[in-house]
Amino acid sequence: MAGVMASMEACVPALRRYARSLLRDRQEVDDLVHDCLVRALDQLHTRRDDGDLRAWLFAVMHNLFVSRARRNKARNQTVSLEEVNQDNLATRATQEGHMQTHDLLRALESLSEEQRSVLLLVTVEDLSYAQVAQVLGIPIGTVMSRLSRARERLRQMTETEGPPVLRRVK
Amino acid sequence: MSDRSRPVDEDDLHAFVDGQLAPERRVMLQRYLGADPDAARRVAAYQAQRAALRATFLSSPAEMLPPRLELANILAERRGRRYALWRIAAAIALSLGAGTAGGWFLHQPPVLDRTARAMQVLKQEAFASHLVYASDRRHPIEVGASDEAHLKQWLSSRLGRTVAPPDLSTLGYHLIGGRLLATERGAPAALFMYDDAAGQRLSLLLRRMAPDLKSTQAEMAQAGINGCAWIAKGMGYAVVAAMPDSELDRVADQVRAELSTG
Numbered sequence: 001m002a003g004v005m006a007s008m009e010a011c012v013p014a015l016r017r018y019a020r021s022l023l024r025d026r027q028e029v030d031d032l033v034h035d036c037l038v039r040a041l042d043q044l045h046t047r048r049d050d051g052d053l054r055a056w057l058f059a060v061m062h063n064l065f066v067s068r069a070r071r072n073k074a075r076n077q078t079v080s081l082e083e084v085n086q087d088n089l090a091t092r093a094t095q096e097g098h099m100q101t102h103d104l105l106r107a108l109e110s111l112s113e114e115q116r117s118v119l120l121l122v123t124v125e126d127l128s129y130a131q132v133a134q135v136l137g138i139p140i141g142t143v144m145s146r147l148s149r150a151r152e153r154l155r156q157m158t159e160t161e162g163p164p165v166l167r168r169v170k
Numbered sequence: 171m172s173d174r175s176r177p178v179d180e181d182d183l184h185a186f187v188d189g190q191l192a193p194e195r196r197v198m199l200q201r202y203l204g205a206d207p208d209a210a211r212r213v214a215a216y217q218a219q220r221a222a223l224r225a226t227f228l229s230s231p232a233e234m235l236p237p238r239l240e241l242a243n244i245l246a247e248r249r250g251r252r253y254a255l256w257r258i259a260a261a262i263a264l265s266l267g268a269g270t271a272g273g274w275f276l277h278q279p280p281v282l283d284r285t286a287r288a289m290q291v292l293k294q295e296a297f298a299s300h301l302v303y304a305s306d307r308r309h310p311i312e313v314g315a316s317d318e319a320h321l322k323q324w325l326s327s328r329l330g331r332t333v334a335p336p337d338l339s340t341l342g343y344h345l346i347g348g349r350l351l352a353t354e355r356g357a358p359a360a361l362f363m364y365d366d367a368a369g370q371r372l373s374l375l376l377r378r379m380a381p382d383l384k385s386t387q388a389e390m391a392q393a394g395i396n397g398c399a400w401i402a403k404g405m406g407y408a409v410v411a412a413m414p415d416s417e418l419d420r421v422a423d424q425v426r427a428e429l430s431t432g
Contacts, residue, residue, distance in 0.1 A: 034244070041244065104226065
């Protein structure tokens with residue numbers, strides 16, 4: 001039990017990161033993470049031991065987010081990644097010479113929530129495609145098509161506007 | 171994605187970028203990219219995106235977590251919540267029992283034989299559960315009567331014994347649904363909740379008991395809330411409602427008839 005608690009604790013930063021890609025408001029982000037942890041503790045006994053804890057936690061959070069979004073349909077649910085990452089922007093942009101962070105975040109923000117979730121779970125959180133399908137409750141084919149569309153859209157946006165990002169072909 | 175002969179497709183490009191491509195397909199993909207500059211450009215773009223996203227999101231310095239996201243605090247908060255529920259139940263029971271020294275909820279005679287002790291536990295559980303859940307207008311139950319088959323199957327599997335809500339409709343009580351309860355030693359119990367046309371709620375608690383225990387029906391009463399309990403064939407039963415004893419007797423008889431526990 002203590003081991004699970006430690007592993008769960010280690011996932012909190014990732015949960016927060018993912019929550020920020022879903023929600024605009026800092027308070028709402030932490031509310032979602034908090035509720036996710038409470039729900040996870042309630043349901044811990046139902047979890048299969050062999051499953052990946054992190055993927056399971058993402059799934060718990062995703063389900064909470066979906067039911068909340070359904071309830072708050074009238075409210076504005078769009079994301080401002082720029083706002084979220086403002087602290088990092090100034091330094092990051094100079095550090096990452098090969099892609100302008102600002103442009104990237106703006107492009108990311110223009111994606112649908114569905115595409116953004118898939119893209120971030122795959123690239124940032126390093127979940128397998130099968131895990132992403134499980135987390136979001138969608139077929140793996142849908143994961144792939146959302147990933148493909150998200151990447152193509154980002155590419156078009158950053159290529160036409162930004163500096164020649166894509167020369168760094170290996 | 172491990173099929174060696176399948177031609178390279180869009181999914182392979184992404185799997186390559188994400189390091190999820192099966193090793194046996196990597197060579198094939200490299201060759202494909204060598205022959206298709208457009209695809210190679212796209213893959214390079216996706217790789218750059220991936221690197222930039224990871225740099226942006228993963229290189230933030232470790233943040234201080236707000237206290238309410240610390241697991242230790244959440245665990246303490248949960249314990250507090252559960253404790254609060256029992257405190258409410260106890261407080262209600264105390265207020266109801268004030269002045270009636272014979273009240274059975276918190277009253278504990280010094281020496282009890284096993285059957286008497288079992289009956290007392292059964293009564294306590296039934297009364298506490300009724301106080302807590304029957305008063306909850308919105309969430310008295312976990313699974314509703316509309317899903318009765320699931321309710322039966324679920325509670326039966328948790329109790330390790332077939333349990334089903336008896337039909338009390340001839341007496342004017344309709345099933346609202348049921349829930350799982352915790353008993354004092356960590357074994358599960360089932361609670362079925364009914365109401366009548368006036369919205370009066372009635373609880374029926376079922377739990378397993380040691381197979382050798384047996385007890386005829388005993389009544390219990392406390393400031394307008396009445397109950398009766400009995401033990402038969404390894405199961406304990408308790409009916410609790412704010413109704414006269416005579417009415418509860420009819421319900422208990424009907425429950426026995428329905429469940430044919432004798």
